[in-house]
Amino acid sequence: MISLPPQKLKEILIKQGIIDSDTFDKLFTEAKRKRQNLADVLVSQGLINKDYLYILIAKSLGVERVNLGTVKIDEKVLHLLTEDAARHRKVIVFGREPDGKFDVAMEDPTNLETIDFLKLRLGGPIKPFLATDEDLNRGFSLYEQKLTQDFKEIIEGSIKESLKIKASKGDLEEAAADLPVVAIVDNLLSYAFSSRASDIHFEVLDDGILIRYRVDGVLHEVIRMPKEIHPAVVARMKILSRLRVDEHTHPQDGRFRYKIGDDIVDIRVSIIPTFYGEKIELRLLSAAQKPLSLAELGMFEGTVKVIQEAIKKSYGMVLACGPTGSGKTTTLYSIMNILNRPEVNIVTIEDPIEYDMRYVNQVQVNATAGITFETGLRSILRQDPNIIMIGEIRDKETADIAVQSALTGHLVLSSLHTNDAPTAIPRLIDMGIPPFLVAAVLNAVSSQRLARRIHLDCIESYVPDQGVLSTIKKTLNEIGVNTETFKLPKTFYRGKGCAADNYTGYSGRTGIYEVLNVTEPIRKLIIDPAFNLDSLKKIAHQEGMITLFEDGLKKVELGLTTVEELFRVIRE
Numbered sequence: 338m339i340s341l342p343p344q345k346l347k348e349i350l351i352k353q354g355i356i357d358s359d360t361f362d363k364l365f366t367e368a369k370r371k372r373q374n375l376a377d378v379l380v381s382q383g384l385i386n387k388d389y390l391y392i393l394i395a396k397s398l399g400v401e402r403v404n405l406g407t408v409k410i411d412e413k414v415l416h417l418l419t420e421d422a423a424r425h426r427k428v429i430v431f432g433r434e435p436d437g438k439f440d441v442a443m444e445d446p447t448n449l450e451t452i453d454f455l456k457l458r459l460g461g462p463i464k465p466f467l468a469t470d471e472d473l474n475r476g477f478s479l480y481e482q483k484l485t486q487d488f489k490e491i492i493e494g495s496i497k498e499s500l501k502i503k504a505s506k507g508d509l510e511e512a513a514a515d516l517p518v519v520a521i522v523d524n525l526l527s528y529a530f531s532s533r534a535s536d537i538h539f540e541v542l543d544d545g546i547l548i549r550y551r552v553d554g555v556l557h558e559v560i561r562m563p564k565e566i567h568p569a570v571v572a573r574m575k576i577l578s579r580l581r582v583d584e585h586t587h588p589q590d591g592r593f594r595y596k597i598g599d600d601i602v603d604i605r606v607s608i609i610p611t612f613y614g615e616k617i618e619l620r621l622l623s624a625a626q627k628p629l630s631l632a633e634l635g636m637f638e639g640t641v642k643v644i645q646e647a648i649k650k651s652y653g654m655v656l657a658c659g660p661t662g663s664g665k666t667t668t669l670y671s672i673m674n675i676l677n678r679p680e681v682n683i684v685t686i687e688d689p690i691e692y693d694m695r696y697v698n699q700v701q702v703n704a705t706a707g708i709t710f711e712t713g714l715r716s717i718l719r720q721d722p723n724i725i726m727i728g729e730i731r732d733k734e735t736a737d738i739a740v741q742s743a744l745t746g747h748l749v750l751s752s753l754h755t756n757d758a759p760t761a762i763p764r765l766i767d768m769g770i771p772p773f774l775v776a777a778v779l780n781a782v783s784s785q786r787l788a789r790r791i792h793l794d795c796i797e798s799y800v801p802d803q804g805v806l807s808t809i810k811k812t813l814n815e816i817g818v819n820t821e822t823f824k825l826p827k828t829f830y831r832g833k834g835c836a837a838d839n840y841t842g843y844s845g846r847t848g849i850y851e852v853l854n855v856t857e858p859i860r861k862l863i864i865d866p867a868f869n870l871d872s873l874k875k876i877a878h879q880e881g882m883i884t885l886f887e888d889g890l891k892k893v894e895l896g897l898t899t900v901e902e903l904f905r906v907i908r909e
Contacts, residue, residue: 343375349393355385370679371695381630381674383641387469395467400446403466405431405475406793412479414439417459420480420531426451429468429476430459437461442468442476471845475794477531478837478844488528492560495520499566509572509582518569521562522577526604526619528559530597533845535621535662539574541567541614553789553846554662554906557839564614571608571615578606586610592689605689622691629671634664635848637891640783640883643854647781648672651723654743656730658755658784664848665752666691668785669726672750673697676724684720686713687728702728710735718742727751736768743778757885758784758853759873762863776863782853784885786906788898789843795833796896805829805900809890812907816884817875826894831901847897849889849906856880 343365350356356364356379364382368375376394380387395402410431417439418430428451432440439459443451446465455463498517525548529537534550541547546562562570575582578591588609595602605620631641647655655672657665670692673683677696688702688710698720700713710727711734717725718738729752730736743749755761761782765775810820832842853859858876862868878884889903 345397346375346394349397350379350385353393367678371677380633381671383630383632387633391467391469398447398467401466403431403440403442403468403472405429405442405468405472408432410476410479415476415479418455420477422458423480424477426454427473428455429473430455431476434464438464440464440466442466442472444468444470444473474533475837475844478533480531488524489560491524492521492562495524496562496566499569500563509568510576514573514576515569518566518573521566521570522573526595526602526621527597529619529621530600530602537617537619537621539570539617539619541611541616543613546570552839553841553843554787555789555841567614571617574606574617574619575608578604580606580608585615629667631668631671631675634668634671635892635897636850637883637888639881640850640852640888643781643852644672644783645675647854648676648748650748650780652743652746652748653780654739654749654751654778655780656761656782657750657752658758658761658782659752659786660754660756662787663785664787664846665785666728668783668848669750669752670694673724673726676748681723682721683724683726684717684722685726685728686710686717687726697726711738714738714742718747722747724748724750729753730768733769736765736770740765740770740774740778744774749778755784758782758851758882759870759877761853762873763870772868773864776855776860779855781855784851784853786849786885786889787846788849788889788892788902788906789841790845790847790897791830791899792832792835792838792842792844794837794844795835795842796830797833798828798830798896800827801829801900808904809900812886816886817878818884818887826890829893829900830896831899842899843902847892849885849892849898849903851883851885851888853877853882854880 347358347361350361351358364378365375368378376390379385380390392402408431410429411433414430414433423429427444429442430439431442434440439455439461441455441463443465446467452463452465495517499515499521525537529550532550532552534552536551538549538556539546540549541564545564546567548559548562549556550559572582575589577593580589580591588607591606593604593606595604600623603622605622607618608615631644636644657668659665673694677683677694684698684700686700686702690699690701700708700717702708702710702713710729710731714727714735715738725742725747727735727739727749730739739749739751753761753764755764762775766772806825809825813820813823832838834840834842838844858880859873862873862876886907889898889907892898893900893903
C-alpha cells in the first residue's frame with residue numbers, strides 16, 4: 338500500500354471525520370512498533386474501508402483512482418511491459434489515451450523514478466492512476482496465459498536435458514545439483530507462485546510423475562513428467578529442506594525459504610513413501626503476507642462485533658473451528674494482530690509457525706526435541722503470558738491445560754476440528770472437559786469455510802431456476818430458518834470464465850463464517866443435564882447466531898461467490 342507522509346494522511350482523515358488526532362497518534366506509534374504501513378493498520382483496525390481510503394488518497398495526490406475489476410485492460414498495451422518489470426515496479430499498463438499517453442495503474446503514482454522508467458521503456462508520456470494491490474494482481478493474472486506456454490516449453494526442455502544424465506543410476510546428490518533438475522524445480526515453484534497456488538503435489542504413478550497445484554482451494558493438474566527424473570527431483574527437495582537424502586522408507590517434514598523475483602516464500606515440505614515412490618507435498622506461504630482485518634477476511638459487521646467483544650476480555654477462550662484448509666490459522670493471526678499491543682505478552686505454540694509476527698513470541702512444536710503442544714504449553718505458562726495462542730487443540734491433555742489457562746486470567750486462542758461452531762462444545766466435553774468448565778471459559782466460537790470469489794472481470798448475473806431455489810429452501814428449513822419470512826435472492830451471479838482465471842470464473846477466496854456468542858442462556862444450557870446439540874443450535878439461533886449457510890447466501894446475493902460454490906464448501 339502507498340506510504341503517504343503521516344501528517345498528510347492525518348489531515349485527510351481528520352478532515353473527513355474518520356479519526357481524531359489522539360487516536361491517529363496512537364495508531365501511528367503502533368504502526369512504527371510493528372513495522373507496518375500506517376494505512377494497513379488503519380484498515381486492519383476496521384477504522385476505514387480500503388477502497389474509500391484509496392479514493393481519499395487519490396484525491397489528495399491529484400490523480401485518479403482506477404478499479405481494474407471494472408476497467409477493460411488492453412492486453413496489447415499490457416504486454417508492452419514484461420511481467421517481471423511490471424511486478425518489480427508494481428504497475429499495470431492497462432490502456433492508452435487519444436493523445437498517446439499510456440494509462441498506468443500504480444501502487445505509488447508519486448514514484449518519479451518509476452514514471453521515468455516507464456516513459457523510457459514504453460516510449461511515450463504516462464498518465465498515472467492509483468491502484469490497490471488487488472487491482473494489480475488482476476493485471477498480473479493476465480500475463481498467466483503466456484506464462485503457461487513458456488512454462489511448459491521450459492520444463493519440457495529441462496526434462497530432455499535431465500534424462501541425458503540418467504539420474505536414477507547416478508549419485509542422487511550429484512543428480513539433484515544438476516542444472517536441468519534445478520531448473521525444473523525452480524520453474525515449478527515460480528509458476529506455482531504466479532498461479533497463486535497454495536500447495537504443490539508431486540504424485541508418483543506407475544508410469545510417471547503427476548504435478549498438481551491447489552489454486553483457490555481446488556486441485557488442478559499442471560503437467561506430467563517422466564518417472565526417470567523422480568529420484569533427482571525428490572533429492573533436490575530434500576536438499577533444499579535439509580532432510581535426509583538417503584531416507585526413503587519413513588515420512589520426513591521440513592521447510593525452506595525461497596526467493597521468487599522480489600518476493601520471499603516460506604515453503605513447508607512433507608515427503609511420504611507411497612506404493613510407487615515418495616510423494617512430495619509443498620505448502621507455499623508468502624513471508625511478506627500480513628494479517629488482514631476481520632472485515633477483509635469476509636466477516637460482516639455484526640460478526641466482527643461479536644469477536645471484538647469476546648477478545649476484549651482479559652481471560653477466557655475464543656475458538657476457530659472448521660476443516661483443514663478453511664483458514665482458521667489466518668483468522669487467529671488477524672485476531673492476534675488486533676491484540677498485539679505494548680502492554681500485553683503474547684506467546685504461541687504452533688505446528689508449524691505459518692507467519693512471522695513481530696512482538697509475538699512464537700514456539701514451534703518439535704517432537705524430536707520434546708516440544709509438543711502439551712509440554713510447550715506448560716512451559717509457556719511460566720513465561721508470564723497475557724494471551725496464549727495454541728495452533729490446535731488435539732487431545733485431552735492440551736484441552737485441560739488450555740481450559741485451566743483460560744480460568745486463571747489468560748485469554749486463550751485456539752483452533753478445533755469441528756464442522757460448525759455449536760459442535761465445538763460437545764467436542765470439548767467429549768475430550769473430558771466438565772460441562773461447567775466449558776460454560777465458564779468459552780467467550781465465543783467461530784466456524785468457517787473458504788469459498789472461491791467470482792472473478793470480477795467476467796462476472797454476469799442470471800435468474801436461478803426453481804430447482805436451485807428449492808434446494809436453498811430445503812437447506813434453510815434444515816437449519817431452522819423460516820422460509821416464509823426469509824427473503825431469497827432474486828438475482829444470482831457467476832463468472833463466465835476467461836484467460837485470466839484459467840476459465841474457471843473464480844479468482845481469490847473469501848471467508849464464510851458463523852460465530853457462536855456464548856451468552857448466559859447458552860451457558861445455562863451447557864451445564865443442564867439435558868443438554869443436547871439440537872437445543873444448543875436452536876438457542877444459538879434465537880441469540881442471533883447467523884449460520885454458515887445464511888452468511889454464505891448473503892455473499893451469493895452480493896455477488897462475492899456463487900450458489901454452487903456455497904453448496905460445495907458447506908458440504909465438505
